Amino acid sequence: MIFTPLGPxxxxxxxxxxxxxxxxxxxxxxxxxxxxLRQIEEYLAGLRKELDFEAQIVGTCFQKRVWEExxxxxxxxxxxxxxxxxxxxxSPRAVGRALAENxxxxxxxxxxxxxxxKLGGFSAGLEWKEYLLRIERGGA
DNA sequence: TTGTTTTGTCTAT
DNA sequence: ATAGACAAAACAA
Numbered sequence: 301m302i303f304t305p306l307g308p309x310x311x312x313x314x315x316x317x318x319x320x321x322x323x324x325x326x327x328x329x330x331x332x333x334x335x336x337l338r339q340i341e342e343y344l345a346g347l348r349k350e351l352d353f354e355a356q357i358v359g360t361c362f363q364k365r366v367w368e369e370x371x372x373x374x375x376x377x378x379x380x381x382x383x384x385x386x387x388x389x390x391s392p393r394a395v396g397r398a399l400a401e402n403x404x405x406x407x408x409x410x411x412x413x414x415x416x417x418k419l420g421g422f423s424a425g426l427e428w429k430e431y432l433l434r435i436e437r438g439g440a
Numbered sequence: 441t442t443g444t445t446t447t448g449t450c451t452a453t
Numbered sequence: 454a455t456a457g458a459c460a461a462a463a464c465a466a
Contacts, residue, residue: 360449360450362448362449362450363449363450380461380462381460381461381462382461382462385447385448385461385462390447390448390449391446391447391448391449391461391462392447392448392461392462393446393447393448393449393459393460393461393462394447394448394449394450394459394461395448395449395460395461396459396460396461397448397449397450397458397459397460397461398448398449398450398460399460400459400460401450402460410460413460414460415460415461415462416461416462417462418461419460420460420461421459421460421461422460423460426460429460
């Protein structure tokens with residue numbers, strides 16, 4: 301369990317692999333390896349740019365393709381739903397739909413995906429999206 | 441600026 | 454099979 305200005309973050313781990321990350325909700329979790337928590341804390345403090353731990357990702361074939369693509373977005377940069385869609389040969393709407401199901405926010409940096417002229421959405425609430433983007437922008 | 445149409449995928453019926 | 458939901462975008466007016 302990690303604390304942020306916006307609320308707690310819980311990490312669910314199954315045999316050494318991160319299965320789910322919950323923003324703003326306090327979920328019952330088992331033991332979480334110290335190294336994983338530290339990475340996330342450092343990331344939130346703006347001291348770390350990549351999360352690198354083992355994760356087990358469950359989803360449909362299409363969802364995994366979207367999540368994989370989103371993982372390639374560099375720290376501090378953003379892409380639009382349309383840009384991701386074009387790369388995968390699908391529609392922006394479908395990309396948003398897949399991101400809405402993202403089980404691993406932060407690890408799969410879906411906050412780096414925005415709408416063309418707006419911020420787009422975020423399952424945990426837009427405050428989280430803004431918060432995360434602010435961290436990566438180096439802002440306070 | 442607003443509303444309307446088009447759009448791919450997923451879930452439930 | 455089909456209908457409805459959706460974290461979007463393009464277009465008409």
